[in-house]
Amino acid sequence: MAVEGLLYTKEHEWAKIEGNSATIGITDYAQQQLGEITFVELPEAGSQLQQSEEFAVIESSKAASDVYAPLSGKVTEINSRLETEPELINNDCYNSGWVCKIEITDKKGVENLMNAKQYEQFLKE
Amino acid sequence: MPFISNTPQQQKQMLAEIGLSMDELFGDIPKELMAKSFELKEGLSEQQVRNQLTELASKNSIGLTCFLGGGFYDHFIPAVVQAIVSRSEFYTAYTPYQPELSQGTLQSIYEYQSAICRLTDMEAANASLYDGGTAIYEAIMMALRITKRNKVIIDNSVNPIYRVMVDTYTRNLKIELQQTENKEGLANREQILEKLDEETGAVILQNPNFFGCIDDFTDIAQAAHEKGALLILSCYPISLGILKTPGDMGADIVTGEGQSLGMPLCFGGPYIGFMASRKKFVRKMPGRIAGQTKDQNGKRAFVLTLQPREQHVRRAKATSNICSNEALCALSAIVYLSLLGKQGLKETAQCCADKASYAYQRLTKIPNVKPHFKTNWFFNEFVLDLPSEAPEVIARLIERGLAAGFPLSRYYKGMENSMLICVTEQRTKQEIGILAENLESVL
C-alpha cells in the first residue's frame, strides 16, 4: 500500500516533501518484509545524508535492513519515540513511524524518486 | 569401515532405490577433476592408534615444575569441570539454532554471560570469542563502530602476543595503531594523554599487565571519555577474585583470555576469549549472545538473540565474521566459577597473590637477582633481573626440571636479563624453595 502525495525509492523508503524539508520513513511493503521490528538505529541529528546511501538500520528478530536516504540533506529531527517503541513502524509506517526529518540540500534528487502510482507499479514488477 | 553404519548389502539396496551406481553418484564431477593422488597409509585400529599416540604423548615433557605464565596459566582444575564437559549431550551438539533442543547449551551460555558480567562489573557479555587476542581485535573493531573513529592507542604493557595479532588483523584496514611505551612497568600515562585526541576511538590497556603489575585505570578512562574515546581493558579473570574491577574503573569494553577458568593448557588451545561491555553498546558487540525470554506457554526460555548483527543474516555487513565460537569452553568456565563460588574464587586469587609474593621475597634474596620494576604492586607474576642473559639461565633450569619463567627479551628490547615468573595456587612452598636453590646455583 502506497500513500498518495509521498515520493518513493526502489529500496522502499518514502519521503514527504514540505518546502525545503522532508520527512523520511520506510514503506508498508518494507515493514511487512521485515516482520515485527525490534530495534531502530537512528541517525544523529545534524548528520548529513547522501541520497541512496544508508543512514539507519532497522532490525527484526530475524533480519536487519539498511535504510537508504531518499534525498540528500541534513538531519533536523529524529523520531526518538522509535527508540522505545520500534513497533510504531509496523503499526503506522507513514505517520507516527517516521524515521527522521531533513533539510534538503539537493532538490534535484527528487527527480530520482517515484510517485505512489509508479511505486505500486514497481512493487507489482 | 570404522564409523560407517551401512552394510555393503544396505548400500546396494539404497543404490537400487536411487537407480544409480556409486560411480554414477559421483558422475557430476568431471573425470579430469578426479583426485590425481590420494596416498594415505592404511587405517589403524583403535588399539594401534592408542599405542602410537601414547608414544607421541610421552615425547612431551610435562614433568617440569611450571612457573611459566604470560597470560596462560597452570591453575588447578576440579574434576567436576571435566565430568560435565564430557557429557556428550553438550559436546556433540552444535550451535543452538533450535532453542527447543538446546536449552542446556543456551541456559549455560546465559549463565556464563551473567558470571562474566558479575566478575568484571559490566552489564552485557557475549557467548565467547576465540581467545584473548582475537577478543582485543574484536573489541577494537567494536569501539571504532561505536565512535566512528579510526585511531587506537595501545600500551606495550599489553600482552605482546596479543599486540602482534592486532597488528596482523588491522594491517589492511584504515586503522591507525599508536603504541605507547610502558613506564616503569605501568601504562605510560604521559604518552597516552599526549596521543589521546578527538580522533581516538579507544585506548587499550591490560590489568594485571604482561609484567604482572597492577594498576587502576580510572584516570585514563575519564580522560578517554572526555575525548569521546572508549577504554578497552583486557584482564585475567582469576585476578578479578580480588582486584578492582574494570567496571569500577570505568572501562567500556572488557576482554580477556578465559583459559584460567577451568581449561587445561593443552599446548595452546582450545581457549576462550571473553568480552563484556556496557549495555548501551550491546548491539555493536560481535559474536553470539544468549537471551532470556518466554515460550508460547509462558515458560522461561533461552534463545540466541540479536542474530541480525551476525554473519548468517547480515553477511558482508555483520559486526564480525565469527560463527563457531568456543561454546564448550564457556561451559568449562561457568562450571568452574559455579564450583569455586563466591568464596573459592577469592581464596584462589588470594592464594596466587600470597604465593607469588612469597616467591618474590625468596628469589630477590638471591645475590644479584633484582626486581626489574620499582613498583611493588603485582598479582601473581613479576619480573626479575638476572646477572646474565635470561634465556640461557632458563635453559639451564629446564635441565633441572624447572620451567622457571619467560625471557622478556623475546618481546622487549633492553630486557635481555629479565625473566617473567608466574606463581599459581598450584605451586608449593617446597617448589618455590627448589626454584630459589636452583636459580642461585646456576647463576
Add this chain to the structure above:
Amino acid sequence: MKLIFEKSVKGRKSFQITKNEVVKSINIKPELLRKENAILPELSELDVVRHFTELSRRNFGVDTNFYPLGSCTMKYNPKVAELIASYTGFAKLHPLLPQLRIGGMLTQGALQVIYDTDMLLREITGMAGFTMQPLAGAHGELTGMMIMAAYHNDKGNDKKTVLIPDSSHGTNPASAATAGFKVKSIKTNQYGVMDLESLKDAVNDDVAGLMLTCPNTLGLFNPHIREICDLIHSVDGITYYDGANLNAIIGKARPGDFGFDIVHLNLHKTFATPHGGGGPGSGPVGVNEKLLEYLPVSVVVKRKDGTYSLQYDKPKSIGYIAPFYGNFSVILKAYIYILMLGAKGLQRVAENAVLNANYIREKLKKYYHLPYEGICKHECVFSASKQLQENGIHAIDIAKALIDKGFHPPTVYFPSIVKEAMMIEPTETESKETIDAFINAMIEIAQLAKSDPEKLKAAPTTTPISRPDETAAAKNLDIANL
C-alpha cells in the same frame, strides 16, 4: 528451570582450596582491590553437578539423536579421540615451552602431531602447505582473505573486489569484508550453481579473487569449476575454496587439482571432531606454491635429524593470527581420525555421505518440492513451498514437528535463495534404519500438513519449552542475570 544463581544458598561452599602453607604475605595496596566479592553462586559440589546434568538433558546431540543439520556435517565423534586428547602428555603442555631455549625438545610429540596433520591435509586436498592455526572455519576464511590481500599488496595489485555466489555461507562475505574487501554477489543459475555468464560479466581488473563453496550449499557440484578458476586467474585473481563441504568429495576429488589457490577446512565437520555446542572448531588453511610465503607464523618444520621445530622467519607472512599453534586438541582429534580411516576409509566417508543424501532426496521428492533436481552430494535441499501454498505450513512447522518425532531438524531457511528451505545433511555415519525412520517421519509430517495442519503448528509438545518468543527476546533484551 532455575538459574544456577537462583540455587545459591548463603554460606554453602564446596570447593576446598589446598591449605596455603606460605605466610599470608599479599602485597597489594587496598585501593587496587575489589570492594565486594563477585556474586558467584554458593553451592555444594552435588548442587553444581545436578544443575549441569539437568541442563545436559535439555540438549540434543549426535550421541542422543539423528542430527541432519545441513552444512554442519554432524557426524559421529569417535570416543577414542576424546580419550587420547585427555592424556596428560597433551593436556598439560604449556604452549610457551617451545619458545624457550631447548624447550622445543620437550614438546616433540605435540609438534609432530601438528606437522603430520599438515602433511596429511596436503595429500587430502592437493595443496602445498597448511597453517593449522585458525581457530574455526570463519577464522580460516579471514586468514585466507588476509593471505589474498598480502599477495596482491606484494605484487602491487590494486584490487578491491571479491566475488561470492549468492548461495554462499554468510561467513564468506563477512570474512571478505572483515579483511577490507568489497563484496560482489554472483547469482545462482536455474541448475543451482553459480551462473557462469554473470561471473564473466563481473570479472575485471578490480577482482582480487573469488570465494566458492563446492559442492555448494544446495549440495551441488559445479561442473564448470575449472573454467571458473581459469577465468579468475586470467585477471591475476586468487581462487578460494570454502572446504566446509569437503565431506562430499574427500578421497574422490581435491580442490588443489581443481585449480584453487587457497582452501580452508573445518576439522569439526569433515574430520569428526565434536562441535561442542558451537565450538571449539578448527579451520586450517592450505595454499598452493605461490602463496606459501604468506602463511601465518609460526610454522612447524622438520629438521634433517628428524626433530621438529617452529619457524618464525617468514618476512612476507601475514603475521600472527592466533596466540600459538591453533586449537591443538581439535587438531589432535582430527589427526587420530585420519590415521584410523586411512585412504580407503575416507573414500567410504564420501561415498556413504553422498549415498545417504541421495537416498533421502529420492525418497522424499514425491512429498516435498525439490527446487533443483539431479544428483546431490552431501546434502539435499527441499522447500516447504508446496505445504505453504496448500496448507499454510512453513518450514519451521515441519522442523518443530520433527522434534516431536525425535529428530533434530534440518537447517531451515538457508540457503536464502530457496524459499522455505530445508537443508538435510545425513552424513555417512548414519545407518539406513535411522535414515528410513527419518524419511518416514518426514512423510508422516507431509500427510499431517494436509490432514491436521493445526497439530503441526502446535509442535513441539515433547520438549521442555516450545516456540520461544524471539521478538520479545530482542526487544526486552535480558542477556545477563545481574
